[in-house]
Amino acid sequence: xxxxxxxxxxxxGLAVFGLVAAACAPRHELGGPLDGLKPDELExxxxxxxxxxxxxxxxTGLGPLFNADSCAECHEDPVAGGVGDEVEVHxxxxxxxxxxxxxxxxxxxxxxxQMVTPALKAALGIDSEPIPAAASARAHRSTPAILGFGLxxxxxxxxxxxxxxxxxxxxxxxxxxxxxFFDGRIGRFGRKALVPTLREFxxxxxxxxxxxxxxxxxxxxxxxxxxxxxxxxxxxxxELTAESLSRADDFVRFLAPPDRQPLSHEAKxxxxxxxxxxxQRCHVPFLTTGDSPVKALRYRKVYAYTDLxxxxxxxxxxxxxxxxxxxxxxxxxxxxxxxxxxTFLHDGRAxxxxxxxxxxxxxxxxxxxxxxxxxxxQRQSLLAFLRSL
Amino acid sequence: MSQHERAAQLAKVGxxxxxxxxxxxxxxxxxxxxLELKQTTGTVSAIETDARxxxxxxxxxxxxxxxxxxxxxxxxIEIDGVVAPLTSLRRGRIVTVRYRSGPExxxxxxxxxIPSPDVRGRR
Numbered sequence: 262x263x264x265x266x267x268x269x270x271x272x273x274g275l276a277v278f279g280l281v282a283a284a285c286a287p288r289h290e291l292g293g294p295l296d297g298l299k300p301d302e303l304e305x306x307x308x309x310x311x312x313x314x315x316x317x318x319x320x321t322g323l324g325p326l327f328n329a330d331s332c333a334e335c336h337e338d339p340v341a342g343g344v345g346d347e348v349e350v351h352x353x354x355x356x357x358x359x360x361x362x363x364x365x366x367x368x369x370x371x372x373x374x375q376m377v378t379p380a381l382k383a384a385l386g387i388d389s390e391p392i393p394a395a396a397s398a399r400a401h402r403s404t405p406a407i408l409g410f411g412l413x414x415x416x417x418x419x420x421x422x423x424x425x426x427x428x429x430x431x432x433x434x435x436x437x438x439x440x441x442f443f444d445g446r447i448g449r450f451g452r453k454a455l456v457p458t459l460r461e462f463x464x465x466x467x468x469x470x471x472x473x474x475x476x477x478x479x480x481x482x483x484x485x486x487x488x489x490x491x492x493x494x495x496x497x498x499x500e501l502t503a504e505s506l507s508r509a510d511d512f513v514r515f516l517a518p519p520d521r522q523p524l525s526h527e528a529k530x531x532x533x534x535x536x537x538x539x540x541q542r543c544h545v546p547f548l549t550t551g552d553s554p555v556k557a558l559r560y561r562k563v564y565a566y567t568d569l570x571x572x573x574x575x576x577x578x579x580x581x582x583x584x585x586x587x588x589x590x591x592x593x594x595x596x597x598x599x600x601x602x603x604t605f606l607h608d609g610r611a612x613x614x615x616x617x618x619x620x621x622x623x624x625x626x627x628x629x630x631x632x633x634x635x636x637x638x639q640r641q642s643l644l645a646f647l648r649s650l
Numbered sequence: 651m652s653q654h655e656r657a658a659q660l661a662k663v664g665x666x667x668x669x670x671x672x673x674x675x676x677x678x679x680x681x682x683x684x685l686e687l688k689q690t691t692g693t694v695s696a697i698e699t700d701a702r703x704x705x706x707x708x709x710x711x712x713x714x715x716x717x718x719x720x721x722x723x724x725x726x727i728e729i730d731g732v733v734a735p736l737t738s739l740r741r742g743r744i745v746t747v748r749y750r751s752g753p754e755x756x757x758x759x760x761x762x763x764i765p766s767p768d769v770r771g772r773r
Contacts, residue, residue, distance in 0.1 A: 372712055445691070466711060468713040
């Protein structure tokens with residue numbers, strides 16, 4: 262065999278080996294890290310898990326208002342970073358005449374904490390934060406899985422803007438638009454897409470969910486706008502160090518998305534139905550991340566099944582306004598990992614995927630009508646596809 | 651030590667004591683120049699022109715905060731790049747405020763609007 266022939270033989274062998282290796286590659290452990298993290302990034306991921314799972318007590322800063330004593334108390338099922346059964350309360354005041362939205366930030370909003378420390382109860386005799394009298398609506402928010410959200414964080418703003426069609430110029434009845442934070446940046450996290458970055462979401466969550474101040478969110482929540490009584494929260498601010506905050510951020514950012522399941526024949530048919538129903542106009546199958554100092558987050562496809570835009574979902578689902586989002590506008594929920602969910606929609610009111618689809622309205626009303634027109638077999642195919650995500 | 655020298659020494663001690671007290675008094679009152687200059691960007695939620703105060707929504711994630719700023723006559727206010735009076739500022743505008751840390755209301759050194767994002771399709 263000459264040298265050229267030998268080279269081709271080796272190349273062909275390597276190609277076959279590669280295909281076999283890919284087919285036999287172990288699937289990701291749910292709740293594990295992204296592929297391709299460097300050793301120091303994996304160390305930060307592991308260190309961050311400890312912070313994510315750390316249970317705080319009043320002596321270590323918990324409260325005095327809080328919803329949970331750790332991140333993992335809510336994002337727990339079936340792994341840290343997964344879904345949870347906690348449902349929290351948000352409020353806002355909306356003026357339909359002017360479209361003005363007040364998140365009631367000066368009166369304890371928009372998140373109303375459901376628990377208090379013994380010291381706060383002793384001081385004020387309350388069991389939860391009072392609902393501000395100025396609230397025009399209250400909302401319930403279920404706990405979503407956050408697996409793979411680091412990839413969503415790494416999607417450039419320009420990719421979100423490119424999907425927007427605020428004036429419905431293409432006439433398809435779907436007119437997504439981005440939300441913006443109060444400083445004008447494009448938002449993407451939260452059911453109303455208010456929060457621009459995952460780190461800000463996490464830093465803010467430490468305060469609003471656990472009452473744990475940190476360098477990025479250094480002040481405690483007020484109690485309906487009133488300051489915390491003296492002596493109730495003696496732990497000095499910030500109650501979480503910059504190092505711990507960064508590690509928690511690393512853990513969440515580096516969580517791998519759930520593997521999509523191999524598609525059965527039925528699920529393949531369901532995928533075609535998903536597309537024919539135009540679901541993918543909002544639940545865009547994948548987004549591509551931009552540049553990142555972390556190679557594992559750089560220029561990757563993330564099969565999130567969302568456009569990260571706000572869409573009008575109709576009056577029946579409407580609750581609070583937030584930022585630019587009107588009461589009936591919600592960010593397209595990522596379907597990535599939807600098979601892990603046990604309740605659906607922003608408030609968990611739907612107990613099945615089928616019920617959730619039937620509750621779509623507004624811009625999704627045409628897709629809902631198409632779903633209603635499917636045969637029982639076609640519906641099962643569609644649900645099989647969704648359960649593969 | 652002569653009486654003259656003793657008087658001079660007492661004068662020095664007195665001056666030193668005065669300086670120490672003066673420095674501490676300055677720190678306690680927090681004169682604006684002693685306070686750290688900070689900057690924040692957020693949405694104007696309220697304007698009290700008589701009190702020359704504005705409220706701005708800022709925050710981190712869903713931990714939203716309302717910051718109150720006092721804009722006295724020395725505060726430079728720019729609206730769309732043009733110097734303007736406080737009465738020309740409107741609720742809902744996004745502003746960058748440079749201010750001195752300290753107890754609220756914070757003392758604003760400058761307030762400048764930034765372009766509002768495109769909110770076409772507002773419902």
